[in-house]
Amino acid sequence: MKRGPSVEISIDSIRHNYDYARGLSNNRPVIAVVKADAYGHGAVKVATLLEELGVFCLGVAFVSEAIQLREAGITAPIMVFFDTPDIAEITRYALIPVISEVGSARTLSEMALRYNMQVSVHVKVDTGMGRLGFVSDIDEEKIKAIATLAGIKVTGFMSHFSEADLVDMNFANVQLERFVVLKARLINHYGGHYGGVLWHIANSAATMYLAPAHLDVIRPGLMLYGYDPIREDNPNLRPAMTVKCRVLDIRRLPAGRSVGYGRTFVTQRETLVGVIGVGYADGFFRALSNTGHVIVNGRLAPIIGRVCMDVSMADLTDVINSAVDGESTPQECILLGSQGNAALWANKLARAAGTIPYEILTSLGRTPDRTFT
Numbered sequence: 001m002k003r004g005p006s007v008e009i010s011i012d013s014i015r016h017n018y019d020y021a022r023g024l025s026n027n028r029p030v031i032a033v034v035k036a037d038a039y040g041h042g043a044v045k046v047a048t049l050l051e052e053l054g055v056f057c058l059g060v061a062f063v064s065e066a067i068q069l070r071e072a073g074i075t076a077p078i079m080v081f082f083d084t085p086d087i088a089e090i091t092r093y094a095l096i097p098v099i100s101e102v103g104s105a106r107t108l109s110e111m112a113l114r115y116n117m118q119v120s121v122h123v124k125v126d127t128g129m130g131r132l133g134f135v136s137d138i139d140e141e142k143i144k145a146i147a148t149l150a151g152i153k154v155t156g157f158m159s160h161f162s163e164a165d166l167v168d169m170n171f172a173n174v175q176l177e178r179f180v181v182l183k184a185r186l187i188n189h190y191g192g193h194y195g196g197v198l199w200h201i202a203n204s205a206a207t208m209y210l211a212p213a214h215l216d217v218i219r220p221g222l223m224l225y226g227y228d229p230i231r232e233d234n235p236n237l238r239p240a241m242t243v244k245c246r247v248l249d250i251r252r253l254p255a256g257r258s259v260g261y262g263r264t265f266v267t268q269r270e271t272l273v274g275v276i277g278v279g280y281a282d283g284f285f286r287a288l289s290n291t292g293h294v295i296v297n298g299r300l301a302p303i304i305g306r307v308c309m310d311v312s313m314a315d316l317t318d319v320i321n322s323a324v325d326g327e328s329t330p331q332e333c334i335l336l337g338s339q340g341n342a343a344l345w346a347n348k349l350a351r352a353a354g355t356i357p358y359e360i361l362t363s364l365g366r367t368p369d370r371t372f373t
Ligand SMILES: *Cc1c(COP(=O)(O)O)cnc(C)c1O
Pocket: 033, 035, 081, 160, 164, 202, 203, 204, 205, 219, 220, 221, 222, 223, 229
């Protein structure tokens, strides 16, 4: 029997969310972020859909992810955010590299000249993320130097907000300001040389809540999968991933018995303990021990005791005792999703587990075994 939970992805929901993002940005072109296997939703399927919808470009973290998409037949432009493809990969797979320092730009330039090519690149600007890229107010000369390298054509500039949830809108505005100032300075310096070059900085939060950041192209990830990085419930978005697992057994324990490793839960009453087939090895966070829930028969049931490697325990007493006549013993439970009046989406799990919805999705979705509806 197959191990672990089963993951269902609603392609229609992703379509809806993509349309919503476009609408919000006045139909700007979209660089749709499908890194980390499309946040656990299956990059090939998601990219296929986005391509059908006419997406402007796809964004991945690493060259290997781009190659996976090309080998699956994806033809849309692909931008690689974090590692730099070599010239053979750029030509063979038609990739758009992102340049974050002068050395790799020089190497690329030399290779492009040798192959008598011109490579289109986007330049990464650090406006406050402190990760990769040319520091907007320090490295201006270096950026200008890249523009003079033969064999390379700068077709875009990108920057990234250091707060995915833009809780500190003031700092987001500082970053945006630095980016826009740089744009103005480069335009002045080159006298329009940069016309037609695309400037982009808008992640999901900025797409939804910071319209001045939309600039030329938006670059959303999380919202495509149905989550708002700021509001826990946003009725305009549709979460695309549902995760279920099997109920392996239901045991009746008297009051006063401990459940699971470390005996962190002790029954206060006669308890129906559901043993469910998901554990931290499946991306079900151990931090959900004694704090998370699952949905069984359309009702929330608390996780009791510690989440184990392969299985976990849930208190099904109320769910089963309130079952209506004819309702059968539960065979499965929902870890992520909704049923009846109960909903358990990644924002809520993230709060219970002390993390962010991004990590919930990439953890629970980390399986090649998904069903698409
Ligand atoms: C992940 C990522 C995004 C998307 O961010 P979301 O918060 O998921 O919308 C955009 N740009 C870059 C460079 C990224 O790495």
